[in-house]
Amino acid sequence: MKPEGWRDLTPGAVILDAGNAREVKTGTWRTVDKPVFKEEHCSNCMLCWLFCPDMAVIVKDGKMVGFDYEYCKGCGICAFECPGKKGQKAIFMEEEKK
Amino acid sequence: MARVAAVTGNEAVAEALRQINPDVCAAYPITPQTELMQRFSSFVANGKVDTEIILVESEHSAMSACVGAAAAGGRVATATCGPGLALMWEMLYVASGMRLPIVMAVVNRSLSAPLNIHGDHSDAMGARDSGWIQLWSENAQEAYDNTIQAFRIAEHLDIRLPVMVCMDGFIISHSIARIDYLEDDPVKNFVADYKSVYPLLDLDNPKSFGPLILTDKYHEYKRAQHEVMTRVKDVVLTVASDFEKMSGRKYELFETYRLDDAEIGIVILNSAAGTAKDVVDSFRERGVKAGLLKPRLFRPFPYEEYAQALQRLKAVAVLDRSDSFGGYGPVFMEICSALYPLAQRPAAVNKIYGLGGRDFLPQHAAEVFAELEEIARTGRVKTTKEYIGVKE
Known part of the structure; x- marks a missing residue:
């Protein structure tokens, strides 16, 4: 549970739950383009993941x-970064329709 | 059993650090603090302590290394003065904001420009809002005793905050005086082993220090920091009581000297208080009810206790060894804030003295007491803020 008031905070703002960046949904920051995945051009090189x-x-x-x-x-x-296959990228950016 | 020695203030604080044997000490030399760390470095080089000394390229780096070492879980000490403390400014707030119980000797020195290496309080007064606890010391004995108590205060589980122990540059740091040292074992037992609450090096319990906190929670973290400061004075008194049992030397939030029945009084920090006490005695011999208050705990400032101690005076002079240019001296501002809620309060004047190591002489204190006599008689203050001991 997230702390609410000043009495509930950890001393010195230390973060005790490791990996809590998962709670921050950075996807809400996305404004214009989103990446689209084309599986047939993917060689699973994992550069996108990296x-x-x-x-x-x-x-x-x-x-x-x-x-x-x-x-x-x-x-x-x-x-x-996506190298794709045979000159075709497996990931491209596309304007997001909201 | 006490060991009596004749030492400089720097030597006395270095000896306290030897007895406490901190885990890490990161420091950068600057006059008049240099001798303190040079002596402590000798203890390290000669195997008298287990401390890891980190030599750095600046005071900003010194405090940064102290912050890292304290977050890692170590007991950490350092020392600086004047412009060195000014260069640490950013990291002072990091140390207190992270609640890291670092202990730092501040050998009070003036700030440039013009360049000056001598004793005044501009450095520590500039850091008064940084969230550090400040203990001030009249002489080498008090600097030694305050250093030992500072570790217990900083590391107290109700607090966990950094502490500055202040003493006057050169006047105390480089003057040889008699001191009663405590034996090593009682000091080691007094400060005891240090156990960090959230050590970064506890790899089984990973954690992060120093997150970004924006508009949603920063205000709350500062509110919590203020709350911790409100607990400090009780801890300072508890530690002082334990220290008295060990040493026979009594410490409080401030020292009062012949103040109980006084009608006029001086409030003055550090070494100049010793000079002013002699002048209190000479006025008393003439039948004048003069007294003195010497602050020890300046941050947090125990307003109610100060008000209680000063409320019966007819006139009080607050002497500042630093200036807030365009404002009143910093001690004066605090004393006036303490007195304001009283229905009947003494008339108050502010004297700026001793900047850049200018001697504070008995005649200066005598002139102030003479003016206070006049104010007490007439109830009239001519000038609220004035420089004394200045060449016209």
């Missing part, structure tokens, strides 16, 4: 399977 500054790339059984948009700020690094 470069993603948050945890938006979903990997199952060693394979890239798509994005968790709750953690995607739309920075476009994954699309930039």
Whole structure:
């Protein structure tokens, strides 16, 4: 449970629950573009997973399977880094219709 | 059993640090603090302590290293003065905001410009809002005793806050005086082993220090920090009581000297209080009811206790060894704030003295007491703030 008032805070703002960045849904920061995944052009090199500054790339059984948009700020690094296959990128940025 | 010695103020504080044997000490040399750390470094080099000394390139780095070492879980000490303390400014707030019980000797020195290495209180007064506890010391004995008590205060589980122990540069730091040292074992038992509450190096319980806290919670963290400060004076008194049992030396929030029945009084910090006490005696011999108050705990400032101690005076002079240019001296501002809620309060004047190490002489205190006699008689204050001992 998140602390509410000043009496509930930890001394010196120390964070005791490791990995609590999961609670911050950075996907709400996304404004214009979102990454789109084309599986047929993916070689599962994992560069998108490696470069993603948050945890938006979903990997199952060693394979890239798509994005968790709750953690995607739309920075476009994954699309930039994606080497794709035969000159076709597996990730490209697309304007988001809201 | 006490050991009597003739030592400088710097030497006395270095000896306290040797007895306490902190885990880490990160420091940068600056006059007049240099001798303190040079002596402590000798203890480290000669294997008298287990302390890891971290030599750094500036005071900003010194305090940064202290913050890291304290967050890691170590007992940490350092020392600085004047411009060194000013360069630490940013990190002072980090240390207190993170609730890290670092103990730092501050050998009070003036600030540039013009460049001056001598004793005044501009440095520590500039850091008074940084969230550090401040203990002030009249002489080497008090600096030694306050240093030992500072660890117990800083590390008290109700508090966990950094503490500055202040003494006057050169006047105390470099003058040799008689001191009663305590034996090593009682001091070690008094400060006891230190156990950090949230050590970063406890790898089984990972944690983070120094998060970004924006408009949603920063205000609350500062409210909590204020609350911790309200608990400090009780801890200071408890530690002083334990210290008295060990040493026979009594400490309180401030020292009063012939103040109980006094009609006029001086409030003055540190070494100059010793000079002023002699002048109190000479006025008493002439039948004048003069008294003195010497603050010890300046941050947090125990307003009600000060008001109670000073309320019966007809006139009080607050002497500041630093200035808030365009404002009153910092001690004067606090004393006036303490007195204001009283229905009947003494007339108050502010004297700025001794900047950049200018001697504070008995005649200066005598002139102030003479003026207070006049104010007590007439009830009239001519000038609220005035420089004394200044060449016209």
